[in-house]
Amino acid sequence: KVQVVQKFSSLPRLECQVSQLNQVFLNLIMNAAQAIDGAGVVTVSTATHGHRIRITVEDTGSGIPDDVLPRIFEPYFTTKPQGTGTGLGLAIARDIVVEHGGTLSVSTRMGIGTTFQIEFPIPTGPSA
Numbered sequence: 001k002v003q004v005v006q007k008f009s010s011l012p013r014l015e016c017q018v019s020q021l022n023q024v025f026l027n028l029i030m031n032a033a034q035a036i037d038g039a040g041v042v043t044v045s046t047a048t049h050g051h052r053i054r055i056t057v058e059d060t061g062s063g064i065p066d067d068v069l070p071r072i073f074e075p076y077f078t079t080k081p082q083g084t085g086t087g088l089g090l091a092i093a094r095d096i097v098v099e100h101g102g103t104l105s106v107s108t109r110m111g112i113g114t115t116f117q118i119e120f121p122i123p124t125g126p127s128a
Contacts (some may be wrong), residue, residue: 001036001038001039001040001041002033002036002039002040002041002042003039003040003041003042004029004033004041004042004043004044005041005042005043005044006040006043006044006045007043007044007045007046008044008045008046009045009046009047009048009110011046011047011048012048012053012055012122012123013064014053014100014120014123014125015123016095016100016120017100018098020096020100021058021096021100023092023093023096024093024096024097024104024118025044025055025057026092027089027092027093028057028116029042029057030089030112031089031090032057032058032059032061032116034061034080035059035061035062035063035113035114036059036060036062037061037062040059040060040061041059041060042057042058042059042060043056043057043058043059044056044057044058045058046090047123049119050120051121051122052119052120052122053119053120053121053122054114054117054118054119055117055118055119056116056117057115057116058113058114058115058116059113059114059115060112060113061113061114062110062111062113063110063111063112063113063114064106064107064108064110064114065110069106069108072090072106073090073091073094073104074087074091075087075091076088076091077091092111097102097118097120100120101120101121102115102118102119102120102121103118103119103121104118105117121126
């Protein structure tokens with residue numbers, strides 16, 4: 001039902017805990033796919049933007065309502081039916097990104113879709 005499109009650019013090396021970042025990406029991609037009712041597209045892209053590495057997960061889902069948007073990073077907050085979601089995914093994802101020196105932001109339009117954007121500083125110095 002959901003097509004995943006990959007648009008990957010060549011990126012500089014980033015010192016990180018790979019398993020933790022994999023958890024972030026998996027959570028964002030799964031949420032994006034679940035936000036789509038019927039057929040749709042999840043686009044995962046990477047790029048450099050200035051002195052930052054940018055990873056974007058964009059979906060063609062229903063969007064996030066204005067009354068829900070301020071709470072999406074709160075631990076235990078979920079819009080999923082009881083027993084199907086813990087409400088921890090986005091809170092943990094944000095914490096992991098911040099622990100890696102990055103930022104996690106969201107933009108959404110009802111009926112159009114949602115975009116999550118992660119940015120990390122590009123490493124500088126001898127180990128870069």
